[in-house]
Amino acid sequence: MKKVVVLGSENCVTCTNLKDKIAKMVSDKNIPAEVSKVTDIVEVMKYGVMSVPGLVIDGQVKCSGRIPSDKELNSWLA
């Protein structure tokens, strides 16, 4: 079971899009993962991320400030 956390902020459409994209991918492919989103700034900063959206998988920051490609997501979620 992977723990996927999307880091975002309020009013950030791109961040919501990223979360939806991953949630869809996880349910489409039956990937055992738990997807959540964090918008509390204090929590976001704990990951050392300064540009949203950020993506954290199992405690590791995978990318920040952009929407990763499908290929990247697949390799991270596999």
Add this chain to the structure above:
Amino acid sequence: MEMGLLLTSLWLGILTSISPCPLTTNITAISYIGQKVGKPYYVLLSGIFYTLGRTALYTILGLALSLSFSSIPLVSQFLQNNMPYVVAPALILVGLMILDIIKIKLPKFGLKEDSQKNMEKQGLIGAFLLGIFFALALCPVSAALFLGNLIQTKGNVFSLILYGIGTGLPVLVLAFILAFSIKNIVKVYSKIVLFEKWARKITGWVFVIGGVYYLVTTLGFGLNILSWFTLLADFIVYNIFALESGTHLAEALHFFIEDVSKIFFLLTAMTTAVSFFRSKLNPEKVRQYLEGKPKWLAYIMAVLLGAITPFCSCSSIPLFIGFVEAGIPFGVTMAFLITSPMINEIAILVFASAVGGQLAFVYVITGMSIGLIGGILLEKLGMEKYVEGYVYDIRMGKQNIAENGISTFDERLAYAWSYAKGIIKKIWLYIIIGIGVGAFLHGYVPEEFFAKYASADNFFAVPLAVIMGIPLYSNATGVIPIAEALLGKGVPIGTVLAMMMSVVAISLPEMIILRKVLKVRLLAYFTIFLFISFVVVGYLYNLIF
């Protein structure tokens, strides 16, 4: 009719016959023709009939198409007047289709299995009919070649016939080989497939290059790409809509079409290029650069990096906190926050293309100076105490300070492209509205109006322009067409620049976001400082220029 053109038609025909999907139908045809291997002349004759069938269809189809175009008066008149405009893009388009760069799905004129079998029973007439039906199986590449031939010969009968013969020729040759020696047939086929690949590539590029050459020579298109958008707007407004030059509507429409095509083209190309080279730069990096630098150097770096670092307004909070947490001085952080939205490297390039490099340069220098002075001033005034207290309690995770995860060439390119798409998706509406307003000003508002209210003599013009800009919020790129139209109407440079900066840098949504980390008092000072500096800039440039 020139010999060269006729040969080209034959060549295009041959190329059609060996392009992927006619090739399969041709193979079927050969297997059909080859049934009677025992009778060499009969096989050869079937090959000829098959070729004749194809020729007949292409000739009739070509003539029908060119006649129907020329018999509709409106269409033929349009084509006559605008032939160069149509031919050149069509050549390029067809070239791109041949190269398979542009893929267009055509409905398939397939043969049903049983009717195909029926025809096979009917001998020579069958071969003829087979030719007709297989010729109908136009797939994108062969359709492109057919249209290419039609365009370049303008529907000449001989070229159509030669094209048709060309499409059957390989079958004819193979029929001949089949008839008289059956040994080498497999070898010949594999050679054809290889040959086709290269021949098609070369032909496609010849079409594309020919089209571009035609554009440049007959239409006088310069290599200055920006002038193409003016020509495009000329063509649409004066030729397609047939509007009279100088009317309000024509002027406004011309402005709108030219700016929409130009700005979106530039925006896409430049955002992709810039973000490709910049894919390694992000706020996390900027923080690292600024951390622990002597103050004067940090200030200068902050405004420079502010100008080239992209950051979305939804990131301004984490950015602010991240900077403060890293011990970067308050003033330096504010300098970065002021400069970053005001100077947007892509908008600057678009701006330079619209009003000239000199003015764009002035804008950049001014924006940086305001950021620098603003940062220093806010710090000197002791504004730091108006930062929300919780900001200082946040501890950022250190172990995870991330690369943004882009390294290879492909990843950078993919990043750049998706970044550009994201940007356009986000700001296209601002740009369209901006261009719409600009077009209206350009076409409908008389110069006297601006001369009366917005001239340098009018003392209130500058502050009014800045105040008007505050509630208006737009992306930097969206303001450019408005600035362009205003400058064209003789509104003084200082007034226009002041308005532009105010629209871009002071915005309500940004203030609401910043309110989370800055107390109202600091926000008020922040706004007042920007207001005063824009007004000063306006007066100053109105005086200088």
